[in-house]
Amino acid sequence: MKAIHVWDNSFDKYWVNGLAKISGATPMYSLGVRQFDHEIFSSILKQDDSFVVLSDSGEILALVPLYCFKDDMGLLEYRYAGEYLRAPLIDGFPSSKRYEKIQKFVFSYIEDLAREKKVISHKTMVEAVELIEGRYYYNYLTDFGYNDESSVCQLIDSSKDIDYLWADIRKSYRPLINRAEKNFSCEIVSFDNYSFDKCEEYRKLHFKATGRQTRDLKSFYLMYDMVKNKQAFISFVIEKDDQIVASHFFYVLGAYCLYASSAIDPDMPHDCGIGHFGMWQGIKTAHDMGCSFIDMGQLRLTSNPSDKEMNIALFKKGFGGRTVTVFRGTKTFFK
Structure with missing residues (x-):
């Protein structure tokens, strides 16, 4: 060897x-x-x-x-x-x-x-x-x-049918998703409808949400390349005036999908459900693409997680799936 x-x-x-x-x-x-x-x-x-x-x-x-x-x-x-x-x-x-x-x-x-x-x-x-x-x-x-x-991490079996995946979502999340679906639309950008300009909306919202440019432009362009090359997709939530108010970025390779990052418009009400709606649309997209599993990410990165990390873990677990050991x-x- x-x-x-x-x-x-x-x-x-x-x-x-x-x-x-x-x-x-x-x-x-x-x-x-x-x-x-x-x-x-x-x-x-x-x-x-x-x-x-x-x-x-x-x-x-x-x-x-x-x-x-x-x-x-x-x-x-x-x-x-x-x-x-x-x-x-x-x-x-x-x-x-x-x-x-x-x-x-x-x-x-x-x-x-x-x-x-x-x-x-x-x-x-x-x-x-x-x-x-x-x-x-x-x-x-x-x-x-x-x-x-x-x-541990949260792993969703996205090979299950849509009705099962919906029923597996935390009960309190479903009304939020239903409400958001009535007031907002969703667009998935992937390799088959790739648009650089549309991908740029992810960066612009990321900038607005953080209040500053946290990374070099090249890093975003590499993310767009992943979308173009069938290695990622973006779930956009759009207001009726065509304003993008939430975006969720997912990596894809073969039968596996990974929730990577998101950006939410800080001007939107916290209870409008756009984050939950965008995530649900991402789960449905991974299912439709034939992915077997969606990895929502590790729930405990350290032995002493902060309150913010605990809240993120609680959010991720709300979309169903199983809590699985990460060796x-x-x-x-x-x-």
Whole structure:
């Protein structure tokens, strides 16, 4: 086995082909999200050591995201800014000897790389679909010396019929959605009706909601590229005067969808239901696109969440689905 790193000219080709081949490739592994990451983390990302594992015959065996950041003391860590990197994607099924051989190679290679580059630790997480789809029922990271730091996320089975998905929404949310549906319209922008100008409405609303430009323009343009390239869609809520008052951005890759971000017009009443309506339209869109699961995101990023984080978690859980364990872990290479 050998590793092809991000600085190799063939890396992108192998990565994209691996996404199409390996089970469990969620949107956070997509090339579009990687390009977005490089932009939003450009001032703090010290190096990208991500790699693809190939067999001697050139078969793609694993995809390994590996971003390196400095901590507050100037020490290098493999992580996703302040959060956990997605775990290695490995071809095959975990019970096979072939899989175990690839897995051992991957984690040994990560450790060798860390020791060579003086990276003190690796923070990583296993996507919840690995548990739901039966590939892992326990935190296998502990087998490789990682401390168990598992959390939970909210996962919606969007393969269910629309009536089931509607009934699964929190009872108090449904009147809000129904009221908003009477007073507002919704437009979904995806690859089949892509418009740069329409996507720009997402950025403008994001600017209005935050009161300032929080990111470089290029990061938004990369998000638009994801829409154009079938890796994302936007749910817009529109007032009767054609004013966009809410937008929800969803990543998509294969059978998986991920709720990424949203922006709500701060001038709108808090009880008008536009946030709930836009989210529901996004769920319906993911269902219509044939997505099996919608990941609403982790509900506990830290062991001591703030009131704001708790409120966000409560909001996400209101759209139904199941609260699922996210296996996470940190391994320290240097004490």
